[in-house]
Amino acid sequence: MNFQLLDTLRQIKPVVLNISNFVTVQDVANGLSALGASPIMSEESAETEDIVQISQAIQLNFGAFTTEQVAHIKKTGQLGNQYQLPVVVDPVAVSSINYRHQIIPQLLQEFHADIIRGNTSEIATLGGFSWQAKGIDSADGKGDRRFIAMQTAQKYHCIIIMSGATDIITNGTAVTQITNGTPLLQVHVGSGDLLSSISAAFAAVSPHNLYQAAQMAALVVAVSGELAAQQQSTLGPGTFTAALLDELANINIQDLQQTAHYQTQEENNAATN
Numbered sequence: 001m002n003f004q005l006l007d008t009l010r011q012i013k014p015v016v017l018n019i020s021n022f023v024t025v026q027d028v029a030n031g032l033s034a035l036g037a038s039p040i041m042s043e044e045s046a047e048t049e050d051i052v053q054i055s056q057a058i059q060l061n062f063g064a065f066t067t068e069q070v071a072h073i074k075k076t077g078q079l080g081n082q083y084q085l086p087v088v089v090d091p092v093a094v095s096s097i098n099y100r101h102q103i104i105p106q107l108l109q110e111f112h113a114d115i116i117r118g119n120t121s122e123i124a125t126l127g128g129f130s131w132q133a134k135g136i137d138s139a140d141g142k143g144d145r146r147f148i149a150m151q152t153a154q155k156y157h158c159i160i161i162m163s164g165a166t167d168i169i170t171n172g173t174a175v176t177q178i179t180n181g182t183p184l185l186q187v188h189v190g191s192g193d194l195l196s197s198i199s200a201a202f203a204a205v206s207p208h209n210l211y212q213a214a215q216m217a218a219l220v221v222a223v224s225g226e227l228a229a230q231q232q233s234t235l236g237p238g239t240f241t242a243a244l245l246d247e248l249a250n251i252n253i254q255d256l257q258q259t260a261h262y263q264t265q266e267e268n269n270a271a272t273n
């Protein structure tokens with residue numbers, strides 16, 4: 001785990017281009033900004049290439065798209081690949097809605113996603129596994145989440161972040177499991193979207209080691225949520241939202257080291273298991 005990436009992110013303040021959904025766009029912008037990155041959002045295809053040229057990473061959220069936005073996402077993803085920026089995809093509700101189940105795998109053929117971040121059912125669906133979902137949320141299911149995440153990473157040649165009470169990060173061979181967090185993150189709509197955008201911010205400052213970027217993104221969100229839930233001022237989902245933003249701004253390497261609960265399995269071991 002490369003904790004130093006947190007300070008690097010704050011020094012560089014990478015510009016992260018987000019195609020966000022209209023539900024969580026402000027959470028994503030404010031969360032990125034609180035952490036120390038520089039968010040920019042856009043819905044206009046005519047300006048996409050200009051914005052890609054001033055960005056250090058791209059996050060494409062498939063939360064609520066129109067036909068025009070599908071074309072915009074495709075163009076942005078392709079330009080991201082062309083300009084060699086890390087591209088993060090969030091396949092919101094791909095498991096629950098047939099239309100998305102058709103469109104999202106197609107989009108993933110049109111450009112390469114470097115990191116895909118989704119909940120268990122979203123990642124399982126992309127990987128070709130079945131897992132119950134309820135709207136935007138994952139539902140209970142039986143299966144080996146670690147195996148599903150690894151297979152999906154191999155299928156898409158990317159890093160997978162499968163979020164949940166335990167976050168699983170994998171490049172297809174090495175695996176990290178993070179058990180930090182709080183059920184309030186699950187209640188807060190958009191904490192997954194925020195994690196996806198923060199993954200892009202870390203990818204921007206660790207472009208040659210996206211696995212480390214994904215590890216840090218998942219750890220920072222989970223630990224910030226856990227510490228926010230412990231604040232005396234946190235009474236429920238409303239106050240949690242404010243406390244989460246404060247924690248994202250205040251969290252430092254020492255907090256992470258003291259609070260982190262994770263296990264890693266490196267490539268050599270993973271290959272034999």
Ligand SMILES: Nc1ncnc2c1ncn2[C@@H]1O[C@H](COP(=O)(O)OP(=O)(O)OP(=O)(O)O)[C@@H](O)[C@H]1O
Nearest residue numbers: 119163164165181182183185186189190191192193
């Ligand atoms: N039961 C839980 N306990 C602790 N942390 C959780 C729990 N469920 C989710 N989290 C944390 O919440 C964050 C978002 O993960 P989640 O799987 O809820 O994403 P999501 O379903 O895509 O969310 P959304 O669609 O609302 O953006 C992650 O940091 C994850 O660790």
Ligand SMILES: Cc1ncsc1CCO
Nearest residue numbers: 021023063064092136190
């Ligand atoms: C609630 C909701 N509906 C479409 S996107 C979204 C936010 C989670 O991504």
Ligand SMILES: [Mg+2]
Nearest residue numbers: 092119192193
């Ligand atoms: Mg989601």
